[in-house]
């Protein structure tokens with residue numbers, strides 16, 4: 001059963017997702033700092049990739065009330081089944097080119113809330129959000145990766161937040177892409193985001209989380 005409510009987060013502090021956790025120390029630091037979502041990456045090209053057994057061990061350490069999110073990229077049903085069977089999860093984050101129909105299929109088949117990432121670089125990218133709102137439980141509004149990028153996310157790249165300033169969507173949403181302890185306050189102020197997601201911005205090197213930067217990010221997001 002999911003341990004967190006999925007809503008707009010209108011009341012209370014801004015909710016933070018720390019993504020790409022790889023060690024028990026990472027999990028402990030994110031939980032102690034007050035993260036509401038923890039992301040585990042299942043994408044072998046990523047420096048944050050986890051084997052399923054390792055993710056299971058980490059997920060078992062997460063207290064109730066903190067959502068455990070599996071990030072996948074164009075995963076097959078077999079891949080998803082292997083992850084969902086072994087790892088206690090609260091949500092799937094789909095970060096590839098999954099179509100709205102595929103998102104709906106995954107949501108039905110695996111019985112978990114789904115957050116679909118939508119890449120934004122210009123105003124013409126925004127209508128895609130509405131397409132996915134119809135089938136996903138949450139939308140992750142992320143920076144579109146540069147052409148030819150190895151990773152479809154986790155590149156530490158921000159988009160022009162003015163593109164979504166004051167925008168409202170029907171479904172809960174989260175802001176991502178190049179957020180850091182230094183810029184997250186401005187990003188929240190400009191966009192009105194009530195949920196934010198970070199990976200590279202709380203690392204000392206790719207895949208190496210930094211407990212001090214995790215604390216600083218939470219403090220800045222919730223200031």
Ligand SMILES: O=C(O)c1ccccc1N[C@@H]1O[C@H](COP(=O)(O)O)[C@@H](O)[C@H]1O
Pocket residue numbers: 019020039041043046047048071073095140142151152153154155156157176177178179197198199200201
């Ligand atoms: O973090 C990764 O390695 C990753 C790999 C493949 C797809 C998405 C990935 N990360 C997600 O990307 C956004 C933004 O990350 P960043 O803060 O700009 O580094 C975030 O949602 C991560 O969950």
